[in-house]
Amino acid sequence: MNRTVLYIVFWWCVSAGCLKAEDGSRLWFRAEMTAQAQVKANRESPAISVAVEELEKRWKGGAVHLSLHQNKKLRNLGKEGYVISGEKQTGIHIQSASDLGLLYGAYHLLRLQDTQNDNGALQVEESPAYDLRLLNHWDNLDGTVERGYAGYSIWKWDELPEKISPRYKEYARANASIGINGTVLNNVNASPGILTGNYLRKVKVIADILRPYGIKVYLSVNFSSPQILGGLSGSDPLDTGVRRWWRDKIGEIYRLIPDFGGVLVKANSEGQPGPQDYDRTHADGANMLADALKPYGGIVMWRAFVYHPGDEDRAKQAYQEFIPLDGKFRDNVILQVKNGPIDFQPREPFSPLFGGMKNTALMPELQITQEYLGFSNHLVFLAPQWKEFFESDTYCNGKGATVAKTTDGTIFPHPVSAIAGVANIGEDINWCGHHFAQANWYAFGRLAWNCELTADEIAEEWLRMAFTRDQAFVTPVKEMMLHSWDAAVNYMMPLGLHHIFAWDHHYGPEPWCDIPGARPDWLPRYYHNAGEKGIGFDRTTGGSDAVSQYHAPLKEYFNDIATCPEDLLLWFHHLPWDHPMKNGRTLWDELCYRYDTGVRQVREFQKIWDRMERYIDGERFRHVQSRLKIQSRDAVWWKDACLLYFQTYSGKPIPYDIERPVHELDDLKKVKLDLKHHH
Template structure:
């Protein structure tokens, strides 16, 4: 065989592998693989013997097509769908208004409970027949119910006695894309933006439809398309036509579009000489812009705004408050039932106080001053999407303001898309955190879903990890973070364990020999990354700008809060940021109960120790270890945990296709290498202050501190463009 022939066959093999891998990854959790358990498939075939699906609207038609597609793939054959509703049908998918009265009357209380977006899925007896009912008050509830039914079938659940009544606990379940108009993605690690602005509006990439379908399957109902570091051009007529096309695609999946509005747009594209929110001409410009947008997109969601943070323009440029800026925009969209989402992520170079305090200081005095169609969007912690942070002190501190939580799905500070980190574990930890703002009903989840105090708007936002990579998210397991965010936005009381198992079964296999060990691996993965990056409450010690890898030595940047040394304060006396009354007193922003817990070394959780306290290297922890030894052992533990993940992954090789197995295996190899990099670089640097030997059990560094300091990554993915 000639060399050319060999090269051709190798190339063909590589292409076939890539195509196979692409399909596996591209399907996400919606692959609908044929059911292998014959007893289960027989049950489903009996249930699906006759099927009626109500038609008539774009959303209902979408639901019907999804059901047909799912049944054909899961059951291995096409199903006949009836066009007339009779009692002989085995599966009835219909809105309440179209159900026969003898069926509808059975579920009156359920229909009252599920509201606009919920659904009922129940098996009943009717006229001697076993009937499976999927019903809802509105079209969108039917679509969500269809996705839930198909998921239950994917994961081999019994349907013969199903009794499910479900509705979202949060109204606005939103993806925030940090996509730029040039298709770069700030903090995106899965390729370029999927929005091809050059080809829009004429060319509709099928990926837009698949994107909407994936979001609807997990209950996401809103997206902001562009970066919060906004470009005013998205508000111009040319881009409005492009966005209108996307909105038309998303509508049949129940998804509304939001714009990220640049506060200075009246100056940049409107020809005005000011963007002062109290200026009548500025107000009229925004009123006119809102009318123009709603003329093209009647169900436009509203504006998402980042203002007076990291150099972005805002009302403070004109000595106005955040409330005055937000309310101006809120008045513009109110006639169209629009919403303004105003981000609380603010920190200023003009404020020398602890960065962790700035959002609380600026927003709490404004509680009750925002209009009813404004919601304040607050990050889960007071700094910036760190591997671990305490809850943000704003939660529960603004009882008279609608407030939504913002999580980051993309892994800016958690190893990008090369590290396997199951983020629902982080989300769950934050949502379950107790604010102690009142005696009962004051967890972060209860603040977000309105239990704490009834709000007009409830919401949860996630910074998207989606890009043009064949598998959407760069790492196959990063898909679980997108999936898990949607599930928690629907119900913030779900457990991360439940989410992990659901995703594994839908994405890979129902085989418990695969599901059980990999579920445990996922649940432990977030703690691993905390250990090998930021143990014991250390935070923001990442290399500057790109946030790729460790950089605890960085100290020369112009703004103090940009420097890792600002956050760890390591010196010969010890390490940590003193946020007690003797330091920045950030603990005073929390409830009195949390202030006492965090401020007292006897009660402060070990995982937040160096977040709130500066402690000597010889400080003795409750387990008897010195602070230095415990820190070093935690770094080593993180590395050991990644090695354990690799061992676990090797053990499940028989249950996967070769391409599925090898992709994750290679990525875990990268993760282990970088976990060791974090351990060695950080311990060598902190050792220059502690002057102590590494304890037994901690591996010796592979290189010198000078070597680690010399590493540069000018083209690390997801770096913020300089023009931002």
């Protein structure tokens, strides 16, 4: 074969995606493990051994010295902080006050190398924003994962403790590399069974594997465990027998797992048992557990996701429930609060509990798994959403009191600060179902460590490590990622619309959904209130008055139609269809254009991705390409369903320069998804 033919074959191979097939199982660890670096440490420990091994196999520069020191500078950086100094070729020093700091420093140095940011003289000082940076697994003991879209659970309870999956160690490594230091192994809708001796011995095996990577294990517990497991007559938190049962059980856990982190509790929420079953408060329940954990240094994470059947606006209920309890919780209790006041919607204002509770530690709960954002079928990069949340000003302490500063210890110094992300991990070979869903796991870890990083920086890092450092790929794909959340909001629920999802599975649109006997606040009509006079939820001082849960000037800002951000307009206001928008369009026309924009954005993502074929392996290229086709079809489904349905109330034409609907409303109302297909 002559040289010209060889060249043509080579070029065809490159352009046809003949690069080595990849399945995504290596996450952001695709760099070759063939280095033989010289690494020395002045101490020994399991975590330092991990750091040394990672550097020896992956660092392609001069010698690296790891040293534990207790000087003032390092102590000020905290037990997980570190300093990196030196030059790649002549030698690098990583210093910390703890072995975990050295581990995080090692991973950061390797990240600098993998993203080509390791040139010149390095002088890096880092310490984490939050003390505890946790994944919450909604994994059940039978192997299923609630709101999991990447296959069954990675925890093989039926095989433990005898058989150990190699994934446990890979999981630990991936999390340590992005600074995650805790994991709640089981679903917040907890089975009491996790606290039996049989299961605790399985938990111990996982804890032993995660420990060298700096990751502590936590468990979700069922509040009725004393009654169900202990045979007591009830689980009243003020009952001495119940308190003794919890003390004994916690002691049993710590004998097996001396560094056990603590418990997560979902109580008196969506049918789960809790202290209110006994006319006690959330503080009574949380404090009972806190007292049992206190001698061991453990914590209670008590979820504030609480709302009761009734006439009160659901968006107000958690605030009403917990504000009267501010200052009544033990100092080892942290309230875990979802980012918004409803439930992980594509767009929500921040929960008014942030900045509302000044004497109680709060930890944000973010959802990495895309329960309301197209599961693992849709490419939606969540860092921009989380950045909007962190940077939202609560005004609880004057201007500049952002959500981040109210929770990371800057404004309200509590003994411990924490943040949680609901994991999107399953046993799928690529971990998350969609190759790009890995970026949300990665982004959560990076933002939990440093919430001042930009979404742009995080996307750039991840793309360079997970795909290629070729800027011809990175730049356009990063732009696609950075606009993907905005696109999803546009084609699903623009202008502050929320919770108009299909019953139960939350995948597709069902604004017409009506289940006889169902609670009103579980149905879309409760939220969109569409009628001939208009659409939206009136949360102004003349409506449900949810605006008054926010500090001035936010209360006035949201309350006034002239200043309320248009992205949250229908969250706070019920408006007529011909309400004039800032751009001069009517509300109805703007709604139509937003839905249409979302569809066009996803089609643009398809074009961008198709142009990238030559830069990456064919296997991952085709996988993402296939998912973008689904996303594009789903965007049209959302647009048609919502506009055709709302049009029955508005009585107005869809603007004629917008693509016509391709479905009939009656046909869309018949769509019933087979959930097995999506899980």
